[in-house]
Amino acid sequence: MTAGADWRPGASIQALRQRAEWRAQLRQFFDQRGVIEVDTPLLAATGVTDPAIECLQESVSGYWLQSSPEYAMKRLIAAGLGDCYQMTPAFRAGEQGRWHNPEFTLLEWYRLGYSADDLMNELGQLTDALLGPAPIRCRTYQAAFRMAGLPDPLLASTDALISAARTMPAACPLPSGMAHRALLDWLFSQVVAPQLPARCFVTHYPADQAVLARLDPDDPRLAERFELFIDGVEMANGFRELTDAAALRERFEADQAVRRACGQSVMAIDERLLAAMDAGLPDCAGVAVGLDRLFARAAGVESIAEVIAFPWARA
Amino acid sequence: MATYSTNQFKSGLKLLLDGEPYSIVENEFVKPGKGQAFNRVKVRNLKTGKVIDRTFKSGESVEAADVMETEMQYLYNDGEFYYFMAPETFEQHAAPDAAVGENGKWLKEQDTCNVTLYNGEPLSVEPPPHVTLAVTQTDPGMKGDTSSGGSKPATLETGAVVQVPLFIQEGEVLKVDTRTGEYVSRAKD
Numbered sequence: 001m002t003a004g005a006d007w008r009p010g011a012s013i014q015a016l017r018q019r020a021e022w023r024a025q026l027r028q029f030f031d032q033r034g035v036i037e038v039d040t041p042l043l044a045a046t047g048v049t050d051p052a053i054e055c056l057q058e059s060v061s062g063y064w065l066q067s068s069p070e071y072a073m074k075r076l077i078a079a080g081l082g083d084c085y086q087m088t089p090a091f092r093a094g095e096q097g098r099w100h101n102p103e104f105t106l107l108e109w110y111r112l113g114y115s116a117d118d119l120m121n122e123l124g125q126l127t128d129a130l131l132g133p134a135p136i137r138c139r140t141y142q143a144a145f146r147m148a149g150l151p152d153p154l155l156a157s158t159d160a161l162i163s164a165a166r167t168m169p170a171a172c173p174l175p176s177g178m179a180h181r182a183l184l185d186w187l188f189s190q191v192v193a194p195q196l197p198a199r200c201f202v203t204h205y206p207a208d209q210a211v212l213a214r215l216d217p218d219d220p221r222l223a224e225r226f227e228l229f230i231d232g233v234e235m236a237n238g239f240r241e242l243t244d245a246a247a248l249r250e251r252f253e254a255d256q257a258v259r260r261a262c263g264q265s266v267m268a269i270d271e272r273l274l275a276a277m278d279a280g281l282p283d284c285a286g287v288a289v290g291l292d293r294l295f296a297r298a299a300g301v302e303s304i305a306e307v308i309a310f311p312w313a314r315a
Numbered sequence: 316m317a318t319y320s321t322n323q324f325k326s327g328l329k330l331l332l333d334g335e336p337y338s339i340v341e342n343e344f345v346k347p348g349k350g351q352a353f354n355r356v357k358v359r360n361l362k363t364g365k366v367i368d369r370t371f372k373s374g375e376s377v378e379a380a381d382v383m384e385t386e387m388q389y390l391y392n393d394g395e396f397y398y399f400m401a402p403e404t405f406e407q408h409a410a411p412d413a414a415v416g417e418n419g420k421w422l423k424e425q426d427t428c429n430v431t432l433y434n435g436e437p438l439s440v441e442p443p444p445h446v447t448l449a450v451t452q453t454d455p456g457m458k459g460d461t462s463s464g465g466s467k468p469a470t471l472e473t474g475a476v477v478q479v480p481l482f483i484q485e486g487e488v489l490k491v492d493t494r495t496g497e498y499v500s501r502a503k504d
Contacts (some may be wrong), residue, residue, distance in 0.1 A: 184350075189346075234347060
């Protein structure tokens with residue numbers, strides 16, 4: 001192929017016009033609810049410590065392209081801004097496929113005083129507005145495993161997970177050297193997710209998958225984290241936010257230890273976020289929606305490349 | 316030992332899995348937002364043709380299969396092996412029946428074929444998409460037959476049997492599509 005021959009958009013003009021309409025519709029959704037739009041930096045001094053996310057670094061400044069606007073938005077909320085949302089590009093190195101693009105669009109919003117249930121309810125309204133109304137089912141992470149015929153993910157030993165993985169009807173050989181957490185992720189993506197109802201919240205993730213969610217005060221084995229799946233594809237991830245800076249520092253340090261043990265580069269901790277939380281992050285809930293995926297579902301297409309003007313290979 | 320990282324995966328890439336050569340048919344990147352990334356692939360066993368599913372942790376290295384697709388000239392069959400020659404080096408390779416399989420019936424001496432080598436040995440042989448072969452046996456067509464309607468079997472010089480129009484006579488040279496096994500036309504000259 002001659003250089004430049006792929007100059008045209010990957011998405012159809014019709015899909016791109018539709019995308020603009022959906023974005024306008026989303027702005028209206030938040031306008032009507034008094035949630036204000038914000039902009040936060042795409043480049044910042046630190047990225048995330050999360051072992052499962054590789055940030056991209058800008059080579060001249062050494063700053064990091066943000067994998068999510070979460071930390072900056074929490075600093076705004078700690079400073080007193082209140083309910084806010086943004087639609088922003090986000091970046092994750094090496095994530096490329098049917099449902100991934102290294103540069104993608106996140107819709108993220110925060111609601112003060114909301115519980116996880118309140119925010120799931122609002123996300124349901126947003127989903128109905130974009131995709132047309134349909135019931136959304138709700139399953140705990142634990143129940144989703146059990147209903148797929150798998151052992152209890154909170155109790156099962158690593159060996160029990162391995163033997164369960166081997167007896168699955170659609171079983172294909174497990175990758176070698178799978179740690180406990182990787183096994184859970186493998187079982188979830190290979191076995192659990194394909195069996196979820198068409199629209200389904202998964203709630204109450206195990207505490208070691210809390211990320212930035214608060215632990216359930218009634219059962220600290222669980223985190224107040226939820227995800228939305230549509231047709232088995234992960235669409236959104238939300239938290240009743242952890243507001244305890246000391247607890248978050250411990251999680252960041254644990255992330256760094258994991259990265260060090262796996263020979264991954266270790267990201268510095270975002271001290272400004274921790275200082276903001278120390279000063280006081282109001283009780284709130286927040287959620288990030290993979291907007292390209294939601295648009296792909298709304299358009300009825302099977303890859304995000306069909307709703308992105310210039311996906312990675314044409315960017 | 317050559318290896319590939321999962322981020323190099325694409326269809327057609329040749330991998331060595333459990334000691335067998337495979338070709339990637341389909342590669343899908345699967346990753347929970349907050350969890351371990353995997354590559355879920357469909358791979359075809361190059362010896363048996365069987366397609367299986369595998370998953371790899373993203374970033375994992377997988378051994379490459381020493382598989383090479385080359386063009387070679389078909390020389391002859393000695394009853395046990397089919398012999399091919401690399402056009403530049405004149406190096407000869409003997410392909411067993413298992414590697415040639417059904418495609419043997421299209422092989423005509425001097426024709427250029429696609430030979431897949433695994434560790435230097437022929438693993439599979441693909442004939443050219445079109446071959447020109449002479450008819451060695453076919454029943455005479457009925458008088459007055461024109462170019463439309465009806466067909467009959469004809470045996471070609473390589474032993475292949477194809478359906479041909481009724482007007483084709485023994486000794487004629489035909490163009491045949493080896494992918495569908497169908498008659499295309501009379502050869503031009």
